[in-house]
Every structure is written in C-alpha cells, then in structure tokens.
Amino acid sequence: MKFTKRQEEIVKIVKAGQPVTSEALAEKLGVTRAALRADLAILTMTGTLDARPKVGYVYLGKKLDSDILANLSKIRVGEIMSKPVTVNDATTVYDAIVYLFLNDVGTLFVENDGILVGAVSRKDFLKIAIGGTDIHKVPIGVIMTRMPNIVYGFPEDSAYTLAKKIIEHEIDSIPIVEKVNDSDDEKVNLKIVGKISKTNITKLFVKLGENN
Amino acid sequence: MKFTKRQEEIVKIVKAGQPVTSEALAEKLGVTRAALRADLAILTMTGTLDARPKVGYVYLGKKLDSDILANLSKIRVGEIMSKPVTVNDATTVYDAIVYLFLNDVGTLFVENDGILVGAVSRKDFLKIAIGGTDIHKVPIGVIMTRMPNIVYGFPEDSAYTLAKKIIEHEIDSIPIVEKVNDSDDEKVNLKIVGKISKTNITKLFVKLGENN
Numbered sequence: 001m002k003f004t005k006r007q008e009e010i011v012k013i014v015k016a017g018q019p020v021t022s023e024a025l026a027e028k029l030g031v032t033r034a035a036l037r038a039d040l041a042i043l044t045m046t047g048t049l050d051a052r053p054k055v056g057y058v059y060l061g062k063k064l065d066s067d068i069l070a071n072l073s074k075i076r077v078g079e080i081m082s083k084p085v086t087v088n089d090a091t092t093v094y095d096a097i098v099y100l101f102l103n104d105v106g107t108l109f110v111e112n113d114g115i116l117v118g119a120v121s122r123k124d125f126l127k128i129a130i131g132g133t134d135i136h137k138v139p140i141g142v143i144m145t146r147m148p149n150i151v152y153g154f155p156e157d158s159a160y161t162l163a164k165k166i167i168e169h170e171i172d173s174i175p176i177v178e179k180v181n182d183s184d185d186e187k188v189n190l191k192i193v194g195k196i197s198k199t200n201i202t203k204l205f206v207k208l209g210e211n212n
Numbered sequence: 213m214k215f216t217k218r219q220e221e222i223v224k225i226v227k228a229g230q231p232v233t234s235e236a237l238a239e240k241l242g243v244t245r246a247a248l249r250a251d252l253a254i255l256t257m258t259g260t261l262d263a264r265p266k267v268g269y270v271y272l273g274k275k276l277d278s279d280i281l282a283n284l285s286k287i288r289v290g291e292i293m294s295k296p297v298t299v300n301d302a303t304t305v306y307d308a309i310v311y312l313f314l315n316d317v318g319t320l321f322v323e324n325d326g327i328l329v330g331a332v333s334r335k336d337f338l339k340i341a342i343g344g345t346d347i348h349k350v351p352i353g354v355i356m357t358r359m360p361n362i363v364y365g366f367p368e369d370s371a372y373t374l375a376k377k378i379i380e381h382e383i384d385s386i387p388i389v390e391k392v393n394d395s396d397d398e399k400v401n402l403k404i405v406g407k408i409s410k411t412n413i414t415k416l417f418v419k420l421g422e423n424n
Contacts (some may be wrong), residue, residue, distance in 0.1 A: 022291055033291075037291055037292055037416075037419065038416075038419035038420075038422065040287075040291055041287050041291070041292070041416060041419060041420060042419075042420070044283060044286045044287055045280050045283040045284065045286070045287070045420070046280060046283070047279070047280075047283060050286070051286055051287070051288050051291070053288060053290075053367075053368030054368060064277055064279050064280045064283070065276055065277045065280070066280060067259070067276050068257050068258060068259075068276045068277070068278060068280050068281065069280065069420050069421060070421075071256060071257040071258070071259060071276070072257065072417075072420065072421040073421055074256045074257070074262070074263055075253050075256055075257070075263070076263050076265060078265075079234055079245075079249055079252055079253070079263070080249055080253070094342065097338065097342055101335075101339070104382075122334045122335060122338055123334060125338055126309065126312075126334055126337055126338045126341060127313070129338060129341035129342055130306065130309055130341050130347065135342065155265075156265030156266060160417070160418065160421040163414050163417050163418050163421075164418050164421075166414055167411075167414060167415055167418055170316075198410035198411060198413070198414045199379075199410060201410070201413065201414045201417050202375050202378055202379060202410045202413045202414065203379055204249075204250075204253060204417070205284075205372075205375050205413050205416070205417050206372065206375050206376050206379055207249065207250035207253060207254075208250075208253060208254070208257070208281050208284065209281060209282075209284040209285055209372040209375075209376075210250065
C-alpha cells in the first residue's frame, strides 16, 4: 500500500511540529476535519502516527502492512447477515408496528408468496403514525417503499460493498435476496434470504478489534 | 498476532478437505455459523483462507500482520463523532418528532441549560405515537430515558470501545460529553459535545476499505 499525497502531507506536517491537533491539520490543509477522518484513521492504524488524547498527533514511524484492510472486501455478506423479519402486504400498519416491536428490528420486509415486494422502516411508521391515518385500517402495502425502489444485495456480495450502499442511500438495512424464476412467465423474482444492517457492520467492526 | 485454538482448527479442517463451506465447518466444530463469523473474518482478512462465493473456503496460506487491527482501538471517537441534535425537555413530543425528521436523525438528546438530561429514540417516539397519548400536549421530559440511565462516552474514548457499548446495550447512538462543574455545588454535570452512532461506525468501516 502506498499512502496518498494528502496522507504524505499530513505526515510531513506532524513531523515538523508535533504534537499537531486535527483542527490544526485541517486548517493547514484548507479542508474540514471531517475530510481528514479517513486519512487520520489509516495513518493511526498503520502505526505511522499516534493519536494522543487531548494532545494531538505525533509521529510514530511504523508502517504496518495494510493489505489486511484490502481484504475487507473479501468478507461475504452471506457470512454475516441476519434473519430477515417479513410480513405479508395485507397486514395492517398497526399489526406491523406491533410485529416490529416484538421482533425488535428497525425494518420490516414485505413479501407476497415469499417474493420481496416492499420494505418499511421505523421512520416510515413514525411518519404515518403522527399523520392522522387510521393505522388499524390501512394495510402496509399502501405505505411501504415498493420494488423496484428497494436497494438489495446478494449473499456473495462483500460486506464492504453493502456497507457502502447503506451509507450512499442513507438506509438502515438492506435485504439479501436470491433470484427465482417465475414458472408462468420469464420474469425473475427475488426471494428474501437475509438482511444486513448497520448493526451487522458495527458488530463486525467490534469482532475485528476483539481478536487482538 | 497468534491465531486462537479454534482458528487453528478451522485452518486444519479447510486444509484437509477444501473447499469447505461455513455450514460444514460449523457442523464439524459443533457450533453455530454465527459463532464462526469473527474467526472466518479474521482468517479471510489475514489472507490465510480465501472465501470463494458459492463454493466455500480454501487455504491460501498468507499470514498478514494483524497489528493493524489492534490499532483499531487507537481511533478516537472525538475524530469521527457527529454533531448532536438536542431539544429542551419542555418541547412537546409532537414538536420533537418534527424536529427529528427535519434533522434526519434517529435520536434526540435532551438538554436543560446545556446539560444532558435525557435521550429519546425513534423507537421511543413510535411507541408513544401508537399508544393513544396526546403527543401535542405531553412534553418530551415525560417520555425520555433519563440520566443516569443513559450510556455516554468521552471524546478521548476509542471508536472501538463505543462501538462495543452500542452493541452490548442494543442502542443506536451514544452522546459524547465533557464534564463541567456546577458552580453552586460540587456536582459534576455533563455537557453534550457530540454523538456517535452505528452510522459513524459503518462510515469508518467503508473508509478503511476505500484506501486500498
């Protein structure tokens, strides 16, 4: 792994005037602190810099092999996914909310004959619950996000790819599906086999740190 | 880094009969697939095993330096935290929900004179919204989780430590605080300066994979 140009610049600034806070680094480089997060995380993890609480960054000079981070993309989602919680599209919004609480999940996936047709998040439910709709009468099929507007993944996708999709689409959870052929026509349907959420990714992050 | 006994066992089984699926590994070791997740992730990331989609694990024989994973605990939460969204405890539940949507966050932190007094999540709001309470009249102070029952962290804590707390306590978000002394008495109060959520950890995970 080679450091990027900006990462090299950060190392140079820290070497010249350590300890250097991330605020000072951001100012010198003319960027926001948020923009430096990834660079500082990489430099800290490779042992090039050390982050001293309440002091700032100092030069440590190690350069650990970061191929291990490249291998993040080899962890398949099929290995870390959870069981999905699904309801039929005729379920009332109220019953669906109760089911959401009983299963303690953030998103319900909606199926019809085992085929993925929609998704409803806690956020969607909250919006409808304060909107004056009679949640005892309206079926979930009316308020759900409907296919093809659902972001999904396959068991062989990498955890990294789907974590990226979660961030890009600003969603909490992605259904993991398998393709099934409809016997009547040539249409390909999606059967839901799992789900991956920010919780799965956070758990993986904790597990990776635990081994050491 | 030394592999654990179980990780060594996994390598032995894969070497003897590759490719081996995680189902087969779980059966041979008498554990659930979920219990093997962390071990398989570590072995894949270090390059010892390779995960072939739809085939199983094969032996690759590399052993990358995993000190880099140990350094996960050096990334300080102060570097990756977000701005907290706070409301005063006299705000009505309805107004607080609107504020939650306008800021597009999952948790509101409740303050009184800048001091952290409570927290309310989307889940808490949904529960109250379907419960028949008049959300236009009840102030958020009545329904919030109240100090000292709130899990919090400090900017100098590691991202790893707080990710672990998020998983252990089954919460979405942790307020990051600084101690301030009350001038009247000796009491130590907590001023909220940031928050860390599963979203921050997922973003960090994506950033770590991006550099490569």
